[in-house]
Amino acid sequence: MDEKTILDTKYQLLTDELNDINEELDRYGGIDINDTVVKTRFDLIRNELKKFEDGDFEVTGELLHSFVNKILVEDIQHIIYLIPQDRIYSDDEIRKNRTKFAKYIPILEDSFTLSRRNKKYPIYYKVILI
Numbered sequence: 034m035d036e037k038t039i040l041d042t043k044y045q046l047l048t049d050e051l052n053d054i055n056e057e058l059d060r061y062g063g064i065d066i067n068d069t070v071v072k073t074r075f076d077l078i079r080n081e082l083k084k085f086e087d088g089d090f091e092v093t094g095e096l097l098h099s100f101v102n103k104i105l106v107e108d109i110q111h112i113i114y115l116i117p118q119d120r121i122y123s124d125d126e127i128r129k130n131r132t133k134f135a136k137y138i139p140i141l142e143d144s145f146t147l148s149r150r151n152k153k154y155p156i157y158y159k160v161i162l163i
Contacts, residue, residue: 057138102163103127107135112158116140122163130163137161 102121105113113135115127127134139159147154 053136054138105131105135110155110157112156114158114160115163116160118162134161134163137163 100116101114102117103115103124105115105127107113115122115134122130139161141160142158144155144157147156
């Protein structure tokens with residue numbers, strides 16, 4: 034390939050990536066807390082957390098599900114928490130869009146160390162809005 038073709042190809046790839054990022058930013062900028070489904074989800078979360086005002090609580094599946102729609106495990110060290118913006122996604126929808134969701138810009142990204150049998154394992158996680 035000649036240099037012009039290589040540069041044109043790189044330019045097109047970067048342009049596509051920029052368009053994807055701009056679409057993602059538009060999605061996050063358009064979050065409307067007045068949306069009925071989102072408001073209902075936040076009410077559920079608020080009610081669940083009120084039960085634990087004394088600070089003594091246990092994380093249950095119900096509590097976790099009120100925040101997180103699904104948890105994707107990319108590999109043994111990488112986890113993605115999917116938080117829906119406006120509706121709960123089915124298992125099939127998440128399965129079909131797994132790769133797409135993994136590329137979303139995270140609203141939170143961090144790591145922690147898990148200790149098991151005198152060994153330490155770094156676990157990296159990110160939280161994304163779907």
